[in-house]
Amino acid sequence: MPLIDIFRALADPSRLRIVQLLREMELSVGEIAQVLGQSQPRVSRHIKVLVDAGLALRRREGSSIFLTPAPSAFAVPLFNLLDAAAGHDGDHWTRADLVRLAAVRAERAAAAERWFAAHAVEWDAIRSLHVPEAEVEAAMAEMLGGVLGRLVDIGTGTGRILELLGPAASQAIGIDRSPEMLRIARVKLDGQPYELRQGDINALQLAEGSADTITLHQVLHFLPAPASAIGECARLLGEGGQLLIVDFAPHEREELRLDHAHARLGFSDQQVAGWLGAAGLQLAETRSLKGRELTIKLWRATRRAAVKVKAA
Missing domain, CATH: 3.40.50.150 (Vaccinia Virus protein VP39)
Known part of the structure; x- marks a missing residue:
């Protein structure tokens, strides 16, 4: 993968935020849109750029698409570079995204708990x-x-x-x-x-x-x-x-x-x-x-x- 394509993909702030989110957990397109506060079509366009640049992988599950970071030789040093640039606590976008990501995690867990509570006996x-x-x-x-x-x-x-x-x-x-x-x-x-x-x-x-x-x-x-x-x-x-x-x-x-x-x-x-x-x-x-x-x-x-x- 040409290095210029990788850095061109990361030059957009939204795509950089998506990469950081995927390092935290696997997410659906809808969940990424929820965290970023953007429309799903816009997020899908960003994801295509990241996939084409070899930075993310798409996986279909039923009617949902899930995204993960792509395993590659340059991933670890690249992520280390991103962490060093962001500093110990990350920038304000990262901190805000992690707060919203916690809400996504909580909703997933709450959905499972609601089901368990309703079906525990059976x-x-x-x-x-x-x-x-x-x-x-x-x-x-x-x-x-x-x-x-x-x-x-x-x-x-x-x-x-x-x-x-x-x-x-x-x-x-x-x-x-x-x-x-x-x-x-x-x-x-x-x-x-x-x-x-x-x-x-x-x-x-x-x-x-x-x-x-x-x-x-x-x-x-x-x-x-x-x-x-x-x-x-x-x-x-x-x-x-x-x-x-x-x-x-x-x-x-x-x-x-x-x-x-x-x-x-x-x-x-x-x-x-x-x-x-x-x-x-x-x-x-x-x-x-x-x-x-x-x-x-x-x-x-x-x-x-x-x-x-x-x-x-």
Whole structure:
């Protein structure tokens, strides 16, 4: 890509702001327009310039288009240059954009929470509409093996995964953002030695390296920034630990976004492997479970133990 095209694309203030926003999180065209306070057609023209210059990637999901920074050799030094030019706190445009971006994040989270609050009681039944839950649970138990150590189930919902895997763990913690879900889980798990906490997957109040096994069962598609969540899971995993993600393969069922607050319509192996690799984890095993309409994917990743060098 000619260097002149890159700098010409960044010469427009709006396009520079878009690049900075995409470094924070993947965004739809409509969300970028909302943050910038510009029309979608105008934002689309800016995006085309950035894509043509190799600075952004477009990804279609159902009827929505999502944007991410393009992976390239010049990206890191370019972003370092932008940060140095903006200074420690950024310019006034950056600060204002981040405030509006926080509102976008909050609205995404609120939409998911509204759905959870309305469907907490029937959550287990909704999940069973895809692949029979018993089949998914059997695959999870088989992939994880018999000894789980310190288990953390993130997005625990009604506590079913703790109920399933907890007996094989030395310690088990379930974390969910929804108080309605946790209320049901506490009733279901009454008398069981499992800990339930309310928490945000992007900032878990657990120590680094405090988990041996982490599960994300039908959680990732609700999240606005899956890569960030996987990074937080990697932070929690100790040496030799494992992360199991269970979610949908890519699909075009737009009603799941509209009616059930799904932020993402499934994930490809390439997407998940990329996020795992960026977080310092290695994809060890994948499985596919074909349902009537949707395919469930299971991805198991590990953190390698550090190699110890003997002293001479």
